[in-house]
Amino acid sequence: MSAPLLETRNLTKAFGQKTGWLAKPKILCASSSIDLQLNARERLGIVGESGSGKSTLGRLILGLTPPTEGEIFFEGVNHKARSLQGWKQFRVRTSLVQQNPLSALNPQMTIGEQISEGLLVHHFASRAASYERAAAMLDQVGLSSAMMSRYPHQMSGGQRQRVVIARALILDPKLVVFDEAVSALDVSVQAQVVALLRDLWQQRDLAYVFITHDLRVVRHVVDRIAVMYLGRVVETGDIKSVYEWPRHPYTRALLASVPSMDPTIRNIQPPINGELDPGKIAGGCPFRPRCPFAIERCGTEAPLLRDVAGQRVACHRAEEFPRSVQMGKEVA
Amino acid sequence: MMAQSASPTRSKRSFTSIFRLPVGILLCATWIAVILIVAIFAHWLAPFDYTQQAPLTRFAPPLKLSNHLLGTDFLGRDLLSNLLAATQTTLMVALIGGTISAIVGTSLGFLSAHFGGWVDNLVMGIADAMASVPFMIIALGVLAVFGSSPLLFVLLMGVFNWWRYARLARGLVLGANADGYAEAARIVGVPSLRIYLRHILPNIAGPLVVQFTLNFPEIVLMESGLSFLGVGIKPPAISLGLMISYGTSYFAIAWWLVALPGLVLVLTTLSISLLGDYLRDRLDARLR
Amino acid sequence: MTGFILSKAVRAFAVLFSTALFVFVVLRFSGDPAERMLGEFATPEAQAAFRTLWGLDKSIPEQFLIYLQHAIQGDFGKSFADGRDVFDIITQSIPKTLTVSVSAFIIAILLGIPAGIVAAIRRDSAIDRLVMATAVLGHSIPMFLVGLIFIFIFAVWLRVLPSSGSSTWRHAILPIATFALYNAASISRFARATLIEVLEQPYIAAARGDGIPPSEIILRHALPNAAIPLVTMLGILATSLLGGTVLVETVFAWTGIGAQFVRAVGQGDLNVVQAMILVFTVFVVMINLTVEILYAFLNPKIRSQQ
Numbered sequence: 024m025s026a027p028l029l030e031t032r033n034l035t036k037a038f039g040q041k042t043g044w045l046a047k048p049k050i051l052c053a054s055s056s057i058d059l060q061l062n063a064r065e066r067l068g069i070v071g072e073s074g075s076g077k078s079t080l081g082r083l084i085l086g087l088t089p090p091t092e093g094e095i096f097f098e099g100v101n102h103k104a105r106s107l108q109g110w111k112q113f114r115v116r117t118s119l120v121q122q123n124p125l126s127a128l129n130p131q132m133t134i135g136e137q138i139s140e141g142l143l144v145h146h147f148a149s150r151a152a153s154y155e156r157a158a159a160m161l162d163q164v165g166l167s168s169a170m171m172s173r174y175p176h177q178m179s180g181g182q183r184q185r186v187v188i189a190r191a192l193i194l195d196p197k198l199v200v201f202d203e204a205v206s207a208l209d210v211s212v213q214a215q216v217v218a219l220l221r222d223l224w225q226q227r228d229l230a231y232v233f234i235t236h237d238l239r240v241v242r243h244v245v246d247r248i249a250v251m252y253l254g255r256v257v258e259t260g261d262i263k264s265v266y267e268w269p270r271h272p273y274t275r276a277l278l279a280s281v282p283s284m285d286p287t288i289r290n291i292q293p294p295i296n297g298e299l300d301p302g303k304i305a306g307g308c309p310f311r312p313r314c315p316f317a318i319e320r321c322g323t324e325a326p327l328l329r330d331v332a333g334q335r336v337a338c339h340r341a342e343e344f345p346r347s348v349q350m351g352k353e354v355a
Numbered sequence: 356m357m358a359q360s361a362s363p364t365r366s367k368r369s370f371t372s373i374f375r376l377p378v379g380i381l382l383c384a385t386w387i388a389v390i391l392i393v394a395i396f397a398h399w400l401a402p403f404d405y406t407q408q409a410p411l412t413r414f415a416p417p418l419k420l421s422n423h424l425l426g427t428d429f430l431g432r433d434l435l436s437n438l439l440a441a442t443q444t445t446l447m448v449a450l451i452g453g454t455i456s457a458i459v460g461t462s463l464g465f466l467s468a469h470f471g472g473w474v475d476n477l478v479m480g481i482a483d484a485m486a487s488v489p490f491m492i493i494a495l496g497v498l499a500v501f502g503s504s505p506l507l508f509v510l511l512m513g514v515f516n517w518w519r520y521a522r523l524a525r526g527l528v529l530g531a532n533a534d535g536y537a538e539a540a541r542i543v544g545v546p547s548l549r550i551y552l553r554h555i556l557p558n559i560a561g562p563l564v565v566q567f568t569l570n571f572p573e574i575v576l577m578e579s580g581l582s583f584l585g586v587g588i589k590p591p592a593i594s595l596g597l598m599i600s601y602g603t604s605y606f607a608i609a610w611w612l613v614a615l616p617g618l619v620l621v622l623t624t625l626s627i628s629l630l631g632d633y634l635r636d637r638l639d640a641r642l643r
Numbered sequence: 644m645t646g647f648i649l650s651k652a653v654r655a656f657a658v659l660f661s662t663a664l665f666v667f668v669v670l671r672f673s674g675d676p677a678e679r680m681l682g683e684f685a686t687p688e689a690q691a692a693f694r695t696l697w698g699l700d701k702s703i704p705e706q707f708l709i710y711l712q713h714a715i716q717g718d719f720g721k722s723f724a725d726g727r728d729v730f731d732i733i734t735q736s737i738p739k740t741l742t743v744s745v746s747a748f749i750i751a752i753l754l755g756i757p758a759g760i761v762a763a764i765r766r767d768s769a770i771d772r773l774v775m776a777t778a779v780l781g782h783s784i785p786m787f788l789v790g791l792i793f794i795f796i797f798a799v800w801l802r803v804l805p806s807s808g809s810s811t812w813r814h815a816i817l818p819i820a821t822f823a824l825y826n827a828a829s830i831s832r833f834a835r836a837t838l839i840e841v842l843e844q845p846y847i848a849a850a851r852g853d854g855i856p857p858s859e860i861i862l863r864h865a866l867p868n869a870a871i872p873l874v875t876m877l878g879i880l881a882t883s884l885l886g887g888t889v890l891v892e893t894v895f896a897w898t899g900i901g902a903q904f905v906r907a908v909g910q911g912d913l914n915v916v917q918a919m920i921l922v923f924t925v926f927v928v929m930i931n932l933t934v935e936i937l938y939a940f941l942n943p944k945i946r947s948q949q
C-alpha cells in the first residue's frame with residue numbers, strides 16, 4: 024500500500040486561557056496527541072460533542088493554525104517543511120467547507136466571482152474560461168448556471184451550501200474537510216446535500232474529513248469514524264462496526280442519545296452526566312468524571328488507544344461491554 | 356449582520372429612498388452640496404480678490420453696499436470673497452487631513468489585525484495613548500517646536516484621528532476573519548493582500564465611511580481652533596477659524612465679521628455630523 | 644488593591660518620564676538653544692559661555708539628567724519672551740486654570756447627569772429633545788465661538804459682565820459658563836445613552852417584574868451599572884477639558900496655563916512650552932490614574948481581588 028494521503032502524528036494544540044490580570048494562563052488542550060491516517064479516496068468522520076476539538080483538528084490539518092506539538096503530513100510532505108510554493112500547492116489540493124454557508128460567502132461578490140476566484144488567483148484559467156468552469160461546477164452541484172450572477176443573500180440555505188461546495192471543489196482537490204457542513208441546514212435539505220456529497224465522491228478522486236456532532240448524518244457519508252472527547256480520539260474504526268458494536272462508553276452514550284425513529288425506545292436517558300470540564304481530568308481517563316463504568320484504575324492510569332476486535336479504543340474496560348441490541352436497533 | 360447592510364441592491368434602494376429622506380437630512384445634504392460647490396469654485400465665484408483692500412469702505416455691514424453683498428472687514432476686504440476662500444481652505448484641510456487619517460488608520464488597523472502579537476500591541480498602544488491625550492495640546496507643542504507651515508499643519512490634521520480608524524478597522528477585520536468568507540478565500544489560496552482589498556475592504560467600507568463623516572466635523576473644529584489661536588492657517592491664506600480670529604478684535608463694532616464665518620462653520624459641521632449620525636443609525640449598528 | 648494602584652502609579656511615572664525625555668530630545672534636535680536664546684548674531688564667546696552655563700556642552704544624556712535635576716527643584720529656566728521664571732509663570736497660572744476648569748467641570752456634571760437621566764427616563768419629552776439638540780450643537784460649534792457669543796450677549800449687548808481679563812471673580816463667570824455648558828452637553832448625551840442601554844437590560848425588566856418602584860430601579864439598579872461607563876467618559880472629558888482650556892482662556896484673556904501655553908507657542912518661547920507640556924502631561928496622567936482607581940473601586944470584579 025502506498026503512503027497515506029494524510030497523516031497526523033502526536034498532533035497537539037493547546038490554547039492558553041487568560042483568566043485574569045497577570046494570572047497564569049490556563050492551558051486547554053483542544054487536541055491532544057492525535058494520530059490519524061487517511062488514504063486517498065477515504066472518507067473519515069470525526070464526531071464528538073461541541074467543544075471536543077473537532078474544528079481545531081480540522082484547522083490543524085489545513086494548516087490554518089499551527090500545532091503546539093506533533094506533525095502533519097499531506098502527500099508525504101510535512102507541513103513544517105512546506106515552502107511558500109508548497110503551501111500554494113497545498114491550498115490547491117485541499118479545501119474546506121464551513122458550517123454556516125451564509126457567513127462563508129462574501130456578501131459583496133457574485134456567486135460566479137467567488138467560485139471562479141480560485142482558478143483566477145492560481146492563474147489556472149483566464150477570466151472567461153474560469154467563469155465557464157465555474158458554471159460547469161455549479162451544474163455538478165445541482166444548481167443552474169443562471170445563479171452565477173446572483174449574490175449570496177438571494178439564495179436559500181441549501182443553495183448556498185451547494186455554492187460553498189462548488190467553490191471548494193473547483194480546484195479539483197484531493198482532500199476536503201467538511202466542518203459541520205450540513206448541521207445548519209433543515210433535515211430535508213441535509214439529506215439532499217448528503218446525497219450530493221456521495222455523488223461527488225463517486226465521480227472524483229477525493230478524500231473527505233467529515234466533522235460533525237450529528238451521528239445520524241455521518242454514517243451516510245463516511246467509511247471510517249473517529250470519536251473525539253476533550254481533544255482526544257477515544258475510539259476509531261470502520262463506521263459499520265463502530266455503530267454495531269461501540270466499544271467505548273462515550274461512543275455508546277453518544278449513540279444511545281441519538282433520537283430513534285422507533286417511539287418505544289425514543290426516551291432512553293443518555294448516560295452522559297456531568298459537564299465537560301477539561302480541568303478535572305489530570306491523570307487517568309479523561310472520560311472518568313462522566314463514566315458510569317469507571318473503576319479505580321481509571322483514576323490512575325490513562326487508557327491508550329489499543330486494538331479491540333478491529334477497532335481502536337481508549338478504555339480499560341473496552342472488552343467488557345456487550346454488543347448493545349438497543350443501540351444497534353436504534354441507529355440501524 | 357453584514358449581509359443586510361451590504362447588499363448589492365443597496366444602491367438601488369438608496370436611489371429610490373432619496374425621496375423618503377427626512378426633511379432635516381435633505382437640508383443637510385443640500386447645504387453640504389452647496390458648500391462643496393463653493394469650495395471647488397471659490398475662485399470663480401468670488402466677486403473680488405479676497406486679499407484686495409479698500410481703506411475707504413471698511414466695516415461695511417452686510418447688504419449695505421451693492422458691490423459688497425456681505426459687507427467688508429477692517430481692511431475693507433470683501434467679506435463674501437473672503438468667506439468663499441476661507442471655506443475652501445477649511446474644507447480642503449479637513450478633506451486632506453481626514454483622508455490621511457482614514458488611510459493611515461485603516462492600514463494600521465489592518466496590519467494590527469493581520470499580524471496580531473507585538474505589532475497589534477504596539478499599534479493599539481499608540482492608539483490608546485493618542486486617545487487619552489488632548490490633541491490640541493500635542494498640536495500646539497508640535498507647531499511650537501517645528502514652526503507652523505501649511506504642510507506640517509495638514510499632516511497634523513492627518514494624524515489627529517487616525518486611531519479611531521485603526522481601532523475600528525482592526526475590529527472589523529477580526530470580525531470579518533471570523534466570519535468565514537475570508538477564511539474560505541484563504542483556503543483556496545487567495546493571497547492575503549487580495550483578501551484584504553477584494554474581500555474584506557468592500558464589506559467593511561460602510562462603517563469606515565460613516566466614521567469619516569463623523570470625524571470630518573471634528574477636524575474642521577480642530578483646524579478652526581488652531582487657526583483661531585493663530586498657529587494654524589496663516590495669512591495671506593485664510594480659513595474660517597482665522598476669519599473669526601480677525602473678527603474678534605472688532606467684535607463690538609462689526610459683529611458680522613465673526614457671525615458670518617461662524618455661521619458657515621457651524622452649519623457645515625452641523626450638517627455633516629447630522630448626516631453622519633443618520634448614516635450610522637441607518638447603515639450600521641456597530642458604531643453606536 | 645494597593646498592588647493594583649501601585650502598578651498603575653508606576654506606569655504613570657513611566658509615562659511622565661518618557662514624555663519629559665521625548666520632549667527634551669525633540670527640542671534639542673530641532674535647534675540650538677544657545678542660538679535661540681541669544682539670537683543668531685550673538686558672539687561665539689557669548690554662545691560658548693551660555694552653553695557652559697546651561698551644560699549644553701555636555702552629552703545629551705548628561706544634559707537630560709541636569710534638566711531633570713533642575714526640574715525637580717522647580718527650575719525650568721526663564722521665559723525667552725519676558726525673562727520671568729518659568730516656574731513662577733506655571734505656579735501663577737495653575738490656580739487660575741483650576742478655578743475655571745474645575746468649577747466648570749463640576750457644574751457640567753451637576754447639569755449634565757440629571758439632564759441625561761431625565762432624558763433617558765422621559766424619552767422624547769421636551770427635556771430629551773433639548774438634551775439631544777444641545778448635544779448635537781455642542782459637537783458642531785467650536786468652543787471659542789460659544790465664548791464669543793457669550794461675550795456678545797453679556798458684555799457687549801447687556802453690559803453686565805466684563806468681556807475679558809482675569810482680575811476679579813466676575814471675569815471668571817463667562818469662561819466657566821462657556822466651559823460648563825459645552826461639557827454639560829456631551830455629559831448629558833452620554834449619560835442618556837448609557838442609562839437607556841442599562842434600562843434595556845434583562846435584570847431591569849426582572850426588577851420591574853418584581854414590582855420594585857421606578858425610582859428605586861433607577862437609583863439602586865440602573866445607576867450603579869451606568870457608573871462605570873460614566874466614570875470612563877468623565878475621565879476622557881476631563882482630559883479634553885485640558886485641551887479646551889487653551890481655547891477658553893484665550894478667548895477670555897484668562898491668564899491660566901492654557902492661555903500662557905498659546906502665548907508661548909505663538910512667540911516660540913520654548914522653555915515655557917517645554918515646561919507646560921510637562922504640566923499638561925502631569926494632569927493627563929493624574930486624570931487617567933484617578934479614573935483607573937475609581938474604575939477599580941466601582942467594578943466589583945476588580946474590587947473583590949482583595
Ligand SMILES: Nc1ncnc2c1ncn2[C@@H]1O[C@H](COP(=O)(O)OP(=O)(O)O)[C@@H](O)[C@H]1O
Nearest residue numbers: 038039053071072073074075076077078079080
Ligand atoms: N482560538 C482559540 N482560542 C482559545 N480557545 C479555543 C480557540 N479555538 C478553540 N478553542 C477551544 O478549544 C476547544 C475545542 O474547540 P473546537 O475545536 O471549536 O471544538 P468543536 O469544533 O468540537 O466544537 C473549545 O473548548 C474551545 O473553547
Ligand code: SF4
Nearest residue numbers: 308311314321338339
Ligand atoms: S477507562 Fe474507565 S473511565 Fe475511561 S471510559 Fe473506560 S471505563 Fe470509563
Ligand SMILES: [Mg+2]
Nearest residue numbers: 077078079203
Ligand atoms: Mg466546531
